[in-house]
Amino acid sequence: MMKTLVTNLRYQMTKHQKILALLGWILTCFGTSAIGAAGSLQAKSFYAGLTQPDWAPPGWLFGPVWTILFAMMAIAIWRVCSIATRNESRIATLLFLAQLALNALWSWLFFAWQSGSWAFVNIILLWGLIVSCIVFFWRTSKLGSLLLVPYLCWVSFAAMLNYSLWQMNTNILS
Known part of the structure; x- marks a missing residue:
């Protein structure tokens, strides 16, 4: 009965x-x-120009990786919103837009404003919101949730790189 009710609300x-x-x-x-x-x-x-750890990827890699990740993110939220109830869709959209905002802000913090510390705080918050999206999306669309896993992995790597670059370049990245 409850499943029928939820299905009807979609x-x-x-x-x-x-x-x-x-x-x-x-x-x-x-x-x-x-x-x-x-x-x-x-x-x-x-x-x-930054002192980098040995494991830092070349700069040219970021563009292609982010292009693929943004495409996967778009498909993930679309998949969830296209099959979710209105309430689930609202929550998914708010979580997703919040993480998108933090995603965009990171570049400004790190590159434009050269603040390694605030960029690191930002990326940790971003990581938490991505995890929240993955968990929330799972209830509605396993595929939508799984499409965000590579994004989480890349942001996890980026967080380690952010921290390392910040620590290795404290004279530049305050």
């Missing part, structure tokens, strides 16, 4: 609405990427 989107929703999420995710990129205009030379 909003059924038409195929046209689903396509528009996917395009909207793609634009939202890549719009966030553009905001972050605006804070990273000098990232290439800045990153190259």
Whole structure:
């Protein structure tokens, strides 16, 4: 009975609405990427000028990785919102938009404002919100949840890199 009630509360989107929703999420995710990129205009030379750990990836790797991750993120939130109840969709959207905001802010903190400490605080909060999204998405869409796992792995790696760069470059990254 309860399962039937929950199913009835789900909003059924038409195929046209689903396509528009996917395009909207793609634009939202890549719009966030553009905001972050605006804070990273000098990232290439800045990153190259930092003392780096031996395991730091080359600067050229970040663009392709983030492109794939933002595409996967858009599909993840779209998948969840296209099958969730309205309430689940609202919560998923708020969690997702919050982590997107922190994602964009990180580039500004680290590259534009050269604050290794605040960038590290930001990335830890971002990590927690990604975990929250994964857990929340799991209830509605296992696929949507799993699509965020590579993002969590990359942000985990980025957090370690952020911390290492901050510690190795305290004269630059206050």
